[in-house]
Amino acid sequence: MYKIKVNSKLSFDVSKDSLETLDVVKTTANNFHILQDSYTIKAEILDTDFNKKSYNIKVNNNTYNVTIHDALDQQIEALGFEIGAAKKINDVKAPMPGLILEINVNVNDAVKENEPLLILEAMKMENVINSPRDGIIKSIKVEEGNTVDKNSLLIEFE
Incomplete structure (x- = not known):
């Protein structure tokens, strides 16, 4: 469709x-x-x-x-990412409720687009959340072991 x-x-x-x-x-x-x-x-x-x-x-x-x-475009939009606007994203939100298993970055780290930021377990599956753009991590709003709701703020970029 x-x-x-x-x-x-x-x-x-x-x-x-x-x-x-x-x-x-x-x-x-x-x-x-x-x-x-x-x-x-x-x-x-x-x-x-x-x-x-x-x-x-x-x-x-x-x-x-x-x-x-x-x-595919419709799925990406449903997850909260806008097609063609990845360079404008200043924060990363949880695409679904789940458990933070692992955080792969620290505040002030420089990251590249598609670099793994964290792992979110949802429905017994591990989902790697990648960076939507090149940038510097401004803040990390979660810790390993935290449970998060859909659209919860996880990471902010400068």
């Missing part, structure tokens, strides 16, 4: 099956002819931002900004 957002206002879900049944003919590199319910639609991709999964599309002489989120 894909979540489609148009002009940051209109949002709807589209299944993979419905996309496969769509009658689309590519006429040139960025132009498409679409037939839907006996209506002809001309679409042109004006601009793309692959990292943000954002597209500017001209449809029948109207321009729209469209973002497309697949299942």
Whole structure:
């Protein structure tokens, strides 16, 4: 299932099956002819931002900004991380309730993006919580052995 957002206002879900049944003919590199319910639609991709999964599309002489989120993007968003905004994150929160098993960093440590910060046990599984960005640890709000609720503040960055 894909979540489609148009002009940051209109949002709807589209299944993979419905996309496969769509009658689309590519006429040139960025132009498409679409037939839907006996209506002809001309679409042109004006601009793309692959990292943000954002597209500017001209449809029948109207321009729209469209973002497309697949299942993985939706999971990442549900965990509280914003796609394409990892560099702006200044704190790390618990994605789920659990027990802090191990803390791998100290205050004032310099860390790199994706470096392990701590291990959170939830539902008998160990989850490694990695750094969302390069930075310096400002504070650690938990200790090993603490139990935390979902969205509890764990670590702050400078």
